[in-house]
Amino acid sequence: MGIIGHIGRYALLLKETFSRPERATIYWRRTLEEMDLLGLKSLGIVGLLSFFMGAVITIQTKTNIDSPLIQAWVVGFATRQSTILEFSPTIIALILAGKVGSNIAAEIGSMRVKEQIDALDIMGVNSAGYLILPKILASMFINPFLVMVSMFLSIFGGYIAGTATGIVGSTDYLQGIQTNFIPYHITYALIKTVVFAFIIATVSAYQGYYTQGGTREVGISSTKAVVYSNVVILIVNYALTQLLLI
Amino acid sequence: MIEVKGLSKRFGTTQVLTDINAVFQKGKVNQIIGKSGSGKSVLAKCIVGLHVPEEGQVLYEGRSFHDMDRDEKKLIRQEIGMLFQGSALFDSLTVLQNVLFPLQMFATMSKSEMEDRAHTCLKRVNILEKDHLFPAELSGGMQKRVGIARAIAMNPKYLFCDEPNSGLDPQTSIVIDDLIKEITEEFGTTTIVITHDMNSVMETGENIIFIHHGRKWWEGGKDDLLNSDNKELNEFIFAGGLMRQVKKAMTGRS
Ligand SMILES: Nc1ncnc2c1ncn2[C@@H]1O[C@H](COP(=O)(O)OP(=O)(O)O)[C@@H](O)[C@H]1O
Ligand SMILES: [Mg+2]
Numbered sequence: 001m002g003i004i005g006h007i008g009r010y011a012l013l014l015k016e017t018f019s020r021p022e023r024a025t026i027y028w029r030r031t032l033e034e035m036d037l038l039g040l041k042s043l044g045i046v047g048l049l050s051f052f053m054g055a056v057i058t059i060q061t062k063t064n065i066d067s068p069l070i071q072a073w074v075v076g077f078a079t080r081q082s083t084i085l086e087f088s089p090t091i092i093a094l095i096l097a098g099k100v101g102s103n104i105a106a107e108i109g110s111m112r113v114k115e116q117i118d119a120l121d122i123m124g125v126n127s128a129g130y131l132i133l134p135k136i137l138a139s140m141f142i143n144p145f146l147v148m149v150s151m152f153l154s155i156f157g158g159y160i161a162g163t164a165t166g167i168v169g170s171t172d173y174l175q176g177i178q179t180n181f182i183p184y185h186i187t188y189a190l191i192k193t194v195v196f197a198f199i200i201a202t203v204s205a206y207q208g209y210y211t212q213g214g215t216r217e218v219g220i221s222s223t224k225a226v227v228y229s230n231v232v233i234l235i236v237n238y239a240l241t242q243l244l245l246i
Numbered sequence: 247m248i249e250v251k252g253l254s255k256r257f258g259t260t261q262v263l264t265d266i267n268a269v270f271q272k273g274k275v276n277q278i279i280g281k282s283g284s285g286k287s288v289l290a291k292c293i294v295g296l297h298v299p300e301e302g303q304v305l306y307e308g309r310s311f312h313d314m315d316r317d318e319k320k321l322i323r324q325e326i327g328m329l330f331q332g333s334a335l336f337d338s339l340t341v342l343q344n345v346l347f348p349l350q351m352f353a354t355m356s357k358s359e360m361e362d363r364a365h366t367c368l369k370r371v372n373i374l375e376k377d378h379l380f381p382a383e384l385s386g387g388m389q390k391r392v393g394i395a396r397a398i399a400m401n402p403k404y405l406f407c408d409e410p411n412s413g414l415d416p417q418t419s420i421v422i423d424d425l426i427k428e429i430t431e432e433f434g435t436t437t438i439v440i441t442h443d444m445n446s447v448m449e450t451g452e453n454i455i456f457i458h459h460g461r462k463w464w465e466g467g468k469d470d471l472l473n474s475d476n477k478e479l480n481e482f483i484f485a486g487g488l489m490r491q492v493k494k495a496m497t498g499r500s
Contacts, residue, residue: 022352026351111336111337114334114337115332115334116334116335116336116337118328118330118334119328119330119334121296122323122326122328123324123348123351123352123400124319124320124324124351124352125351
C-alpha cells in the first residue's frame with residue numbers, strides 16, 4: 001500500500017475511533033487505566049532523562065560561551081529556554097514514542113492476530129473506539145504533566161550540575177532562569193506536547209490495528225510505530241514551531 | 247436460520263470463496279468441513295460480517311445482513327455468539343470479567359443480575375471455580391470453555407464455533423462437542439461449527455457442508471458422509487486409517 005493509501009486508512013480509522021461509544025462509563029474507566037499505564041509508568045524514565053539532560057545543557061552552554069563579555073546569568077537563561085522550547089516537549093515526545101508507542105502497537109497488534117479484535121467486532125463493540133480512544137485521551141491528558149515534570153527536573157538538573165562543578169554560581173543560575181520569562185513559551189510547549197501525544201497514540205494504534213499475520217508481524221508493527229511516530233513528530237515539530245513562534 | 251446465497255470472496259487477486267450457497271438450520275449443529283486453508287474461516291467471517299463478500303448475500307431469518315443499516319447490524323451482532331479458533335479471550339481480563347464483558351457493554355440489567363448471568367454461563371461450561379484466573383493461567387480446553395461461556399452470555403440466537411476442538415486431546419474434544427450440541431438443543435440456536443476433526447463430525451454433525459478450494463463440494467447428513475462417492479470428500483474423510491476401518495465396520499465395504 002502506498003503512502004496515500006495509508007493516510008486514507010488512517011483517516012478512516014480515526015473516524016471510526018471517534019464515533020459514538022457504546023457505554024461512556026466503560027470508556028471513561030478504560031481512560032483512567034490507560035493514564036496509569038501510559039503516563040504514570042513513564043514518570044521514572046522521563047524524570048531521570050530530564051535531570052541529566054538539563055545537567056548536560058548547562059555544562060555545554062557554559063563551556064561554549066565561556067567569555068568575559070557574556071554575563072554569568074546567561075547559562076541559567078539558556079538552559080531554561082532550550083529546556084522549555086525544545087528539549088522537554090520534543091525529546092520527551094520521542095522517548096515516549098519509543099516507550100508508549102511500541103507498547104500501544106504491540107498490545108493492539110497482538111489483540112488483532114489473536115482474533116480478540118474480531119471478538120469485539122462480533123459482539124457489536126466498536127473495536128477501534130474501545131481500544132484506541134482511551135489511549136488517545138489518556139496520552140493527551142497525561143503527557144503535558146510529564147512534560148512539566150520534565151521541564152522542572154531539567155532546570156533543576158542544570159542547577160545541580162552547575163553548582164556542584166562550580167561553573168555557575170547559585171544566584172547567577174537562579175537569576176538566569178527568571179530573566180525574560182515569557183509565559184507563552186510554556187503554552188507553546190504544551191500545545192506541541194498535546195499534538196505529539198495525539199500523534200504517538202494514533203500512529204501507533206494504526207500500526208497495531210492493521211497488523212496481519214502472527215507474532216513476528218506484531219514485532220514489525222511495533223518497530224514501525226516508533227519509527228513513523230518519530231518521523232511525523234519531527235515534521236510536525238517544524239511546522240508547529242514556524243506556525244507558533246514566528 | 248441463516249441462508250447464504252451465491253457468496254464469493256477474494257483478497258486482492260486471490261479468489262478464496264466462489265459461489266457458496268447454503269442453509270444453516272435452527273436448533274441444529276450445522277458443520278462446515280474441509281481441509282486447512284480451504285476457506286472455512288473466511289466463510290464464517292463473511293457470514294458474521296467481519297469480511298465483506300464481493301458477491302452474494304447472507305440472510306438472517308430472511309433479512310439480508312448487507313442491506314441492514316449500522317444499528318440493525320449491531321443488533322444482529324448482539325444475537326451472535328462466536329467461539330474463535332484460539333479462543334480470543336481478552337488477556338487483561340479475568341475469566342469472570344471476560345464473560346461479563348458483553349453484558350456490561352450491552353445488557354440492560356443490574357450489576358448483580360449481570361454477575362448472576364455470568365456465573366450461570368460459567369457453571370454451564372463447568373468452569374465456575376476458575377472465575378478469578380486470567381486466560382494465560384488456563385489450559386487450552388478451559389480457555390475454549392470460557393470462550394463458549396462468553397459466546398452464550400447474551401443468549402445468542404446464532405452460535406459460531408471455529409475449530410472448537412483444535413489443539414485439544416480427544417477426551418476434552420468430546421466434552422466440548424457435547425457441550426455445543428447440548429447448548430444448541432437447549433436454546434434452539436442456529437449453530438455453525440467449523441471443523442476438520444472427523445471425530446466431531448461423526449459425533450455431532452447434522453447438516454454438513456464440505457468446502458473444497460473455496461467451493462461447496464458436497465452437502466448432506468453424517469449418514470450420507472461415509473457412502474458418498476465424491477472423490478475429494480472421500481480423500482478428506484479417509485485421510486486417516488481410522489475412518490477407513492470405521493467404514494468397513496459399519497458397511498462391510500472398504
Ligand atoms: N485477511 C486475509 N487476507 C488475505 N488472505 C486471507 C485472509 N484470510 C484468509 N486468507 C486466505 O484465505 C484462504 C482460506 O483461509 P481460511 O478460511 O482461514 O482457511 P481454513 O479453511 O483453514 O479456515 C487461505 O489461503 C488464506 O491464506
Ligand atoms: Mg480456519
